[in-house]
Amino acid sequence: MRLYRTTTGLMLEKGGAYWSLTGIDWDAAVNTDDLAGVLARETPPAGAEMRRLTTGLDGAHLLAPIGSQEVWAAGVTYFRSREARMEESKHAGADDFYARVYDADRPELFFKATPGRVVGPGADVRIRRDSKWNVPEPELALVVNARAQIIGYTIGNDMSSRDIEGANPLYLPQAKVYDGCCALGPGVLLVGGPLPPDTGIRIAIRRRGAEAFTGATSLARMKRTPEELVSWLYLESSFPSGCILLTGTGVIPPSEFTLEHGDEITIEIDGIGTLSNRVGE
Numbered sequence: 154m155r156l157y158r159t160t161t162g163l164m165l166e167k168g169g170a171y172w173s174l175t176g177i178d179w180d181a182a183v184n185t186d187d188l189a190g191v192l193a194r195e196t197p198p199a200g201a202e203m204r205r206l207t208t209g210l211d212g213a214h215l216l217a218p219i220g221s222q223e224v225w226a227a228g229v230t231y232f233r234s235r236e237a238r239m240e241e242s243k244h245a246g247a248d249d250f251y252a253r254v255y256d257a258d259r260p261e262l263f264f265k266a267t268p269g270r271v272v273g274p275g276a277d278v279r280i281r282r283d284s285k286w287n288v289p290e291p292e293l294a295l296v297v298n299a300r301a302q303i304i305g306y307t308i309g310n311d312m313s314s315r316d317i318e319g320a321n322p323l324y325l326p327q328a329k330v331y332d333g334c335c336a337l338g339p340g341v342l343l344v345g346g347p348l349p350p351d352t353g354i355r356i357a358i359r360r361r362g363a364e365a366f367t368g369a370t371s372l373a374r375m376k377r378t379p380e381e382l383v384s385w386l387y388l389e390s391s392f393p394s395g396c397i398l399l400t401g402t403g404v405i406p407p408s409e410f411t412l413e414h415g416d417e418i419t420i421e422i423d424g425i426g427t428l429s430n431r432v433g434e
Contacts, residue, residue, distance in 0.1 A: 157340035159213035177201035179220035217273030228261035230401030277433025279333030284314035290402035305341035308428040370403030
């Protein structure tokens with residue numbers, strides 16, 4: 154079961170059928186008690202109406218699955234990320250920081266984006282003008298309600314400026330937070346429990362029609378559990394509308410690779426779908 158945010162409102166995909174949800178906004182839906190159970194019973198949330206559609210999404214354009222939620226991110230949750238961060242920061246003398254956080258009880262958590270800096274399927278992500286080494290980071294994104302409950306999963310692209318972060322860890326906000334720095338979509342997979350460990354995550358980057366990079370990993374390679382990351386994030390912070398939490402990446406292009414304007418980025422996660430974006434100006 155998947156919930157989509159579109160130009161015409163909320164849409165539900167279930168068992169090959171599509172439903173329109175009216176009378177409810179994204180924030181209210183995300184924070185509905187037992188949202189997956191309610192929609193599975195074809196009972197609309199309080200104040201909403203459900204209407205079955207005859208032609209898929211009925212021509213609606215997909216938007217990023219986010220309302221007023223903040224986007225946060227976890228770092229160094231895969232060994233591949235640990236290696237890459239150590240490599241990029243070794244000249245700044247900070248490579249040991251990433252080895253330590255990989256093994257520590259406390260995870261690295263950082264603010265990633267406001268809703269206005271997030272783009273949806275088919276929209277342009279951006280690379281910073283003051284950076285020369287930029288990569289996409291394909292990530293499982295948790296959709297979490299105000300009560301710290303994971304209500305579903307979507308795909309996230311955590312755009313990163315590796316040269317800025319590598320110059321000094323204190324530059325992390327500049328490397329991560331800027332206009333068009335994050336993509337989410339295509340919709341939210343609503344499930345009542347965790348995803349299987351063998352859930353695959355794949356990325357492909359095409360440049361001028363040719364393959365420039367491909368990579369893959371699985372959730373089995375993730376060191377921390379989604380529930381663990383959520384518990385740390387909510388430990389001393391409240392999120393009245395819920396939040397989106399990116400869980401880290403296990404796929405990073407080689408050091409000689411950097412994104413260029415016009416590159417096409419496609420990320421797939423088993424069971425969730427495909428998120429495609431272009432690197433804009």
